[in-house]
Amino acid sequence: MEDFGSALEKNAADLTVMDVYDIAAVVGQEFERIIDQYGCEALSRLMPKVVRVLEILEVLVSRNSISPETEELRLELDRLRLERMDRMEKERKHKKELELVEDVWRGEAQDLLSQIAQLQEENKTLLNNLSIKECPVTEEDIQKQEGMTERERQVMKKLKEVVDKQRDEIRAKGRELTLKNEDIEALQQQFNRLMKINHDLRHKITVVEAQGKALIEQKVVLEASGQARQQEMGNLRQEVSRLKERLKEQGKVSTETEEPVGPPSPAQDHVTLKTKVMMLKIYDEQEEETDTPLPDASPTLRPSSRSNFQPESGIKRLCVLLQEPNMYTHTLILQTFRQEHRYTADICEMIFVTLDLDRP
Numbered sequence: 493m494e495d496f497g498s499a500l501e502k503n504a505a506d507l508t509v510m511d512v513y514d515i516a517a518v519v520g521q522e523f524e525r526i527i528d529q530y531g532c533e534a535l536s537r538l539m540p541k542v543v544r545v546l547e548i549l550e551v552l553v554s555r556n557s558i559s560p561e562t563e564e565l566r567l568e569l570d571r572l573r574l575e576r577m578d579r580m581e582k583e584r585k586h587k588k589e590l591e592l593v594e595d596v597w598r599g600e601a602q603d604l605l606s607q608i609a610q611l612q613e614e615n616k617t618l619l620n621n622l623s624i625k626e627c628p629v630t631e632e633d634i635q636k637q638e639g640m641t642e643r644e645r646q647v648m649k650k651l652k653e654v655v656d657k658q659r660d661e662i663r664a665k666g667r668e669l670t671l672k673n674e675d676i677e678a679l680q681q682q683f684n685r686l687m688k689i690n691h692d693l694r695h696k697i698t699v700v701e702a703q704g705k706a707l708i709e710q711k712v713v714l715e716a717s718g719q720a721r722q723q724e725m726g727n728l729r730q731e732v733s734r735l736k737e738r739l740k741e742q743g744k745v746s747t748e749t750e751e752p753v754g755p756p757s758p759a760q761d762h763v764t765l766k767t768k769v770m771m772l773k774i775y776d777e778q779e780e781e782t783d784t785p786l787p788d789a790s791p792t793l794r795p796s797s798r799s800n801f802q803p804e805s806g807i808k809r810l811c812v813l814l815q816e817p818n819m820y821t822h823t824l825i826l827q828t829f830r831q832e833h834r835y836t837a838d839i840c841e842m843i844f845v846t847l848d849l850d851r852p
Contacts, residue, residue, distance in 0.1 A: 512550045519546070613644065 499507070499514035519542060523535055 507549075507553045509550060509554050512546065512553050515549075516546045616644075 499511040500518065502511060523539065523542075526535055
């Protein structure tokens, strides 16, 4: 009982789990006394709460009741873990360094071995050359040399085969390169020839375009002149048709008022004289036309220097004379033209047909 009381007298920071158990025993004894005096009903509500408080106290004390030795062990364990990790890291770095050093050493050893082998081969070659120069070679030395250099001969044979193969490949590449260069030169010549042909074709195209433009201009001029001539022919046809109708009307009127033929009147003499004067003018104009030089064969290739004015032709003047209202005058004029042979029979025939006149 005294031990249980001592647990209650301790400082709260010094309590242990066993002290909590002692306190629970003391509280249980007190509960038994109360139950013996007053019954269980008096403690039915208080008992669970006291038990819960004791449980909480046990948990809290167990958390804070770690002994110093346990704490030291825990710290030591953490320290050992850190040391182990550091040692493992150092070992790993040391291993890597050893591997690097080993690789470097192996490379250097390989280089040294290759240099030693090369020096040995050179030494053997020099010794052989020296022995050949100083003293005759015996069969034993030859056999010994052959036995010692059999492997070297195999290596040299392989190297020679490789060198020959590479030499053949180089020669083949050289021939192929020569063929390629020849092809390139041929293509360059063909390119230059095509460039020259292209230049000539461009020059020809330029000339043809200029000729085409000139021909187009000539075509425009010819079309304009053709249209002008067609318009003139149309106007002449209209004029002839109009004159033909007019002559027909005048012919009808003259037939109705025609009188017996008598001796020529002064009017007829005047018409005959006028006709002869007109014929002389036409004859002079025809002689002037025959004396003029022939026009250029290609007038459309250069601009015309002649003016648009043209002299009045004999046919036009003949038509003016035929506009006289007297049918007898018409017949007399045509007969005079035909008798003087200023126009051919075909032209006179056409005029007679057009004007519907009686032939002489």
